Amino acid sequence: xxxxxxxxxVRSGIHLLAAALFIMLSDPxxxxxxxxxxxxxxxxxxxxxxxxxxxxxxxxxxxxxxxxEAEAMLKQPGAGPARQEAMEIIVRxxxxxxxxxxxxxxxxxxSIPDITADDLSRWTAAxxxxxxxxxxxxxxxxxxxxxIFRFYPDAIAxxxxxxxxxxxxxxxxxxxxxxxxxxxxTGRRQVLPVRHxxxxxxxxxxxxxxxxxxxxxRAWLPFPQEYRQxxxxxxxxxxxxxxxxxxxxxGEYPIEGAPQRTVYFEQKVEDASKPLVxxxxxxxxxxxWYPLLDDALARPLPADxxxxxxxxxxxxxxxxxxxxxxVAEVVGAETNPLIKARRIFSWVDANIAxxxxxxxxxxxxxxxxxxxxxxxxxxxxxxxxxxxxxCAGVPARWQSGxxxxxxxxxxxxxxxxxVEPWGWLPVDASYGRxxxxxxxxxxxxxxxxxxxxLIVNRDYGSPLQPAKQSFRSEPLxxxxxxxxxxxxxxxxxxxxxxxxxxxx
Numbered sequence: 001x002x003x004x005x006x007x008x009x010v011r012s013g014i015h016l017l018a019a020a021l022f023i024m025l026s027d028p029x030x031x032x033x034x035x036x037x038x039x040x041x042x043x044x045x046x047x048x049x050x051x052x053x054x055x056x057x058x059x060x061x062x063x064x065x066x067x068x069e070a071e072a073m074l075k076q077p078g079a080g081p082a083r084q085e086a087m088e089i090i091v092r093x094x095x096x097x098x099x100x101x102x103x104x105x106x107x108x109x110x111s112i113p114d115i116t117a118d119d120l121s122r123w124t125a126a127x128x129x130x131x132x133x134x135x136x137x138x139x140x141x142x143x144x145x146x147x148i149f150r151f152y153p154d155a156i157a158x159x160x161x162x163x164x165x166x167x168x169x170x171x172x173x174x175x176x177x178x179x180x181x182x183x184x185x186t187g188r189r190q191v192l193p194v195r196h197x198x199x200x201x202x203x204x205x206x207x208x209x210x211x212x213x214x215x216x217x218r219a220w221l222p223f224p225q226e227y228r229q230x231x232x233x234x235x236x237x238x239x240x241x242x243x244x245x246x247x248x249x250x251g252e253y254p255i256e257g258a259p260q261r262t263v264y265f266e267q268k269v270e271d272a273s274k275p276l277v278x279x280x281x282x283x284x285x286x287x288x289w290y291p292l293l294d295d296a297l298a299r300p301l302p303a304d305x306x307x308x309x310x311x312x313x314x315x316x317x318x319x320x321x322x323x324x325x326x327v328a329e330v331v332g333a334e335t336n337p338l339i340k341a342r343r344i345f346s347w348v349d350a351n352i353a354x355x356x357x358x359x360x361x362x363x364x365x366x367x368x369x370x371x372x373x374x375x376x377x378x379x380x381x382x383x384x385x386x387x388x389x390x391c392a393g394v395p396a397r398w399q400s401g402x403x404x405x406x407x408x409x410x411x412x413x414x415x416x417x418x419v420e421p422w423g424w425l426p427v428d429a430s431y432g433r434x435x436x437x438x439x440x441x442x443x444x445x446x447x448x449x450x451x452x453x454l455i456v457n458r459d460y461g462s463p464l465q466p467a468k469q470s471f472r473s474e475p476l477x478x479x480x481x482x483x484x485x486x487x488x489x490x491x492x493x494x495x496x497x498x499x500x501x502x503x504x
Contacts, residue, residue, distance in 0.1 A: 040254075040313050043461025043476035047089055048315050048364045050082035058086050059364070065134045067093065085471045088489075089362055095493055096358045097132045097139035104129070104140045111145070111159045119154070128152035130355070146356040170406045173436055175451065176444045183290035190229050193287040194451040195504040196404060197236070201497065202481050204276045208494045210485035211276075215269045218484045219278040220262040220464050222401065222456040225249055228424075229287040230455050236281040240267055243280070246465040249458045252424075253308040259459035260478040264466060283504070286404070288451040291422045298338035299420040301395070307418060309395040315365045316460075316476070317387045322371055327391045337394045337419045338447075341427070344388045345446045349432035352381050359492075360476045378430035379413040379477060385429040386415050394419070399426070400477055401456035404501050411479040412453075422447075 042049050047059060054073055061070035067090050074083045101120060108115045123129045128151045130141035141147070148155045175192075182191040202219050204211060211217075224233045226248040235245060243265050246258035265278045312318050330347045331340045352370050357377035363369050366383035370376045376384070382398065389396035395418035403412040414428040428445040436442045444450075460476045470489035472482055480497050483490040 040311075040459075041461040041463070042314060042316070044315050044364070045085040045089060045361060045471065045475055046082040047086035052080065052082055054078065055082045055086055058083075062086070062090060062093065063364075065132055068135050081471075088471055092359055092362050092491070093132075094134065095142070095491075096362060097134060097141055099140040099142050099144060101138070101140070104144055108145050108148070108155075111149070111161075112155065113160070114158075123148060123152050123155065126152070128155070141356070141358065143356045150355060151353070172405060172450070173434060173441055176434070176441045177438065179288040179290050179448070179450065180440050180444070183288075183292065189289055189291045190287045191290060192451045193285050195232075195283065195285050196454065197281065197283045197502040197504055198454065199281050199500040199502075200279070200481075201499075202278045202483065202495060203497075204278075204483060204485075204490065204495045206273050206275060208485070208490055210488055210490070211269060211272060213269055213272045215486050217265075217267050217269060217276055218468075219265045219267075220468070220478075220482045221265070221278060221280050222454075222479055222481060223261045223263045223280070223282060224284040224401075225261050225455045225458055227455055227458060229289040229449065230284060230453070232283075232285040234283045235263070236283060237279075238263060238265070238281075239277070239279040240265060243278075244466070253306065255458055255462075258465050259462040260457045260464060262464055262478070264464075284454070286451055286453050286455075289426060289449045291425065291447065293338065293422065293425075293447050295336060295338050297421060298336050300335070300337060301393070301418075301420070305395075307395055309397045309418065310390050310393065312390075316367055316383050317390060318365065318368065319387070319391045320368065320371075323367065323387060323391055326371065327388050330388070331392050337417075340392045341389055341394045341396075341417045341419065342443075342446055344385060344392065344394075345427055345429055346433065348381055348385050348388070348429045352376055352384060352429075354378075354381070354430060359474070361472070361474060366476075378428075381429045382413045382415050385427065389415075389417055396427075397424075397458075398460040399455060399458060400460070401479060402454040402499075402501075404452040404454055404503075405450075406452070406503060409452075409499075409501050411477075413477065414449075417447075 047055055054076060058070040058073045071090055074087050105115060105120055124131055128148055130144055130147050131138055149159055179192055200221050202221060204217055226233055243263045246262045249255050249257040249259045263280050267276055330343050334340050351374060353375045355375040357380055366380045367387040370380045370384035386396040397416050399416055400413040403410055416424045417427055418424050425447040426449040431445040434442050434444060457478055468482055468484055469487045470484055473489060473492050483495050
């Protein structure tokens with residue numbers, strides 16, 4: 001255990017030094033005194049923060065889709081962790097874009113029986129089928145046609161949907177109206193608590209790389225934080241028994257404890273023909289959070305503000321000229337922090353469309369990607385919102401875990417902003433402005449949160465406890481878990497997870 005934490009500190013130090021170098025290389029006018037203090041982990045591969053000329057050039061080639069050329073360059077003498085991680089990013093990109101035209105057509109035929117190759121070519125040329133040319137060959141994103149059915153009118157119009165299932169359905173907007181009414185009735189910010197029970201399992205199958213008799217398998221599973229409207233956390237059981245539970249995050253800046261909270265297992269493989277299963281059952285209570293906001297009551301930050309969360313944090317939060325220009329256009333001359341953040345929230349909602357996203361470990365900068373493509377999933381939208389708020393002088397930070405709505409649970413990311421006199425306020429840029437005639441329901445997710453959340457992470461990119469020795473499958477977020485065999489990462493494609501939510 002002691003050795004693990006030593007590695008964590010060394011690796012974090014390397015990561016932070018690389019991050020500082022990345023800022024100074026990106027903007028030569030910056031000086032050491034201008035860098036974030038205290039420094040924060042980047043949440044990205046060393047490859048994306050390295051000043052190694054070989055890695056910098058290789059990353060450029062990777063962006064251009066010249067993966068084989070990048071691989072050859074990275075194999076030159078002088079290998080280091082940044083080069084190794086760049087090689088792994090290439091492997092992950094190939095896994096993300098491994099679908100050929102015929103394979104995608106076969107998927108589409110289930111919903112559009114008369115689809116043709118010409119249709120797909122036309123949609124691809126229009127940029128509506130997410131694809132990349134890798135080493136001269138066209139590949140589609142392995143989660144298509146999800147984005148085709150989000151963006152391309154012809155595909156949407158021709159899609160044959162399965163018949164609707166009859167019966168009463170739970171509606172989010174009904175819940176939001178109940179939250180608002182209860183908060184007004186009671187005068188409380190924290191209302192409508194929901195007790196959750198969660199059963200989370202990771203299964204490592206025979207045949208996984210390194211899965212041999214005697215190998216040591218380490219697994220980190222998500223576990224709830226004790227934070228504000230989420231509490232009464234109880235671990236019911238683990239299998240194998242004796243798992244280590246990381247401490248809940250505490251404090252504000254810097255956050256102490258485990259900003260990304262885990263249950264940790266370590267097990268030796270005894271029989272390589274049988275899978276290893278890591279299992280946890282826990283309970284927690286999540287309430288809605290609904291402070292009554294009034295623009296006229298918002299106050300500027302105190303002169304002695306020490307809460308951080310205003311700085312750049314490369315590579316995902318950088319005040320590039322494009323971002324600064326966008327913030328200036330959105331915020332204008334406004335000085336009220338609550339109004340500034342609301343304008344940014346509305347702009348992200350209107351201009352950054354939701355789409356199925358590639359793995360974050362393959363994206364150099366989430367906020368940069370959002371601005372360039374005008375698309376992204378919840379994490380990409382959230383990171384852009386955070387970057388824009390910080391650039392506008394409003395403290396903003398990351399929060400994530402799961403959305404736990406009864407009919408639609410999934411991994412999810414959102415943000416918090418700091419505005420006095422209310423303190424930290426949840427903001428969900430991905431949920432955005434709701435389609436409702438009630439303005440309070442429509443604007444609910446600016447400054448408020450529903451009862452159906454699982455907060456696992458109070459920051460991004462934080463070291464796991466105990467530390468992971470290898471390049472994480474997800475270096476930024478933590479929701480599905482992480483697995484390592486004999487000190488080597490086991491990527492998502494080599495193991496499975498399952499989660500079951502119950503509402504008690």
